[in-house]
Amino acid sequence: MGSLGGRRMIVVGGSTGIGRGIADAWAAAGADVVVCSRHRPADAGHLSWERLDLTAPKHARERLAGLATGGVDVVCFSAVYYGEARAYFSKVAEGEWRRQLEVNVTGLWLTLGAFLPALREAGPGLFVGVSSEVAFNAGPGRSGYAASKAAAKVLLDSLGQEEDSVRVVQLLPAGMVDTPGIRRRRPADFDYSSYAQPSSFARVATELAVTAGDGQHGESLVVDANGDWGSTNARSAVSQSRALT
Numbered sequence: 477m478g479s480l481g482g483r484r485m486i487v488v489g490g491s492t493g494i495g496r497g498i499a500d501a502w503a504a505a506g507a508d509v510v511v512c513s514r515h516r517p518a519d520a521g522h523l524s525w526e527r528l529d530l531t532a533p534k535h536a537r538e539r540l541a542g543l544a545t546g547g548v549d550v551v552c553f554s555a556v557y558y559g560e561a562r563a564y565f566s567k568v569a570e571g572e573w574r575r576q577l578e579v580n581v582t583g584l585w586l587t588l589g590a591f592l593p594a595l596r597e598a599g600p601g602l603f604v605g606v607s608s609e610v611a612f613n614a615g616p617g618r619s620g621y622a623a624s625k626a627a628a629k630v631l632l633d634s635l636g637q638e639e640d641s642v643r644v645v646q647l648l649p650a651g652m653v654d655t656p657g658i659r660r661r662r663p664a665d666f667d668y669s670s671y672a673q674p675s676s677f678a679r680v681a682t683e684l685a686v687t688a689g690d691g692q693h694g695e696s697l698v699v700d701a702n703g704d705w706g707s708t709n710a711r712s713a714v715s716q717s718r719a720l721t
């Protein structure tokens with residue numbers, strides 16, 4: 477049995493990308509991990525999967541409530557709708573803005589509502605939010621994404637100031653991470669050699685889960701490509717926004 481044996485974890489948005497990196501790390505450490513997403517994850521025999529679409533609130537509420545029964549030790553929220561492409565404000569359709577809020581903010585809100593009671597009982601449970609440097613830096617051509625990630629950050633900051641029996645920690649990559657969500661927005665010949673891999677989150681996610689976030693409650697941790705990390709209390713979240721062509 478690994479360091480997380482006997483623990484039950486949920487990763488909303490855990491089928492691909494950073495959420496998948498975290499889910500894989502927790503499963504490798506012996507946890508029972510359920511990932512939630514619209515599509516079945518590939519090569520995931522070590523994970524359980526629950527279909528979930530955060531843009532269908534009634535269905536999402538029911539699915540999340542079902543998952544919250546039976547005890548949960550740690551929940552991670554990594555689901556995201558980036559938007560079709562970076563674009564100036566006047567070029568973005570209202571539907572895109574609404575979907576960014578629906579997945580990135582309301583999806584987080586629904587997830588918190590469903591799991592907080594179970595996490596309080598875990599005493600202390602841990603909630604891990606996957607954040608972004610845009611919540612600190614904004615950036616041109618990403619107003620909806622930046623606004624939704626800033627709202628998600630402050631929602632979790634505020635919650636962290638309320639909660640005694642659930643620890644709340646946010647993780648954000650120091651640079652860009654090679655994920656399917658990012659690849660959908662890049663040309664086919666794009667060079668990803670400077671990008672981190674989702675597995676760079678394995679070490680910090682495992683340590684947080686083992687300690688239930690002890691000493692890190694309320695913090696945002698910047699995660700480097702080599703897996704090192706540091707709090708935004710001590711280092712800046714550096715902008716990754718390229719010029720918009």
Ligand SMILES: NC(=O)c1ccc[n+]([C@@H]2O[C@H](COP(=O)([O-])OP(=O)(O)OC[C@H]3O[C@@H](n4cnc5c(N)ncnc54)[C@H](OP(=O)(O)O)[C@@H]3O)[C@@H](O)[C@H]2O)c1
Pocket residue numbers: 488489490491492493494495512513514515516528529530531553554555556557579606607608609625648649651652653654655656657658
């Ligand atoms: N990659 C980066 O460079 C980077 C940089 C800064 C911050 N981040 C943050 O990292 C987090 C993860 O991003 P990522 O790049 O790893 O994304 P990703 O590869 O696109 O993964 C997103 C996950 O969310 C799920 N998802 C999307 N829409 C959903 C919906 N409507 N209902 C339920 N699940 C849904 C996806 O599965 P389905 O499509 O199957 O539903 C997938 O599991 C986000 O919070 C993002 O802001 C990433």
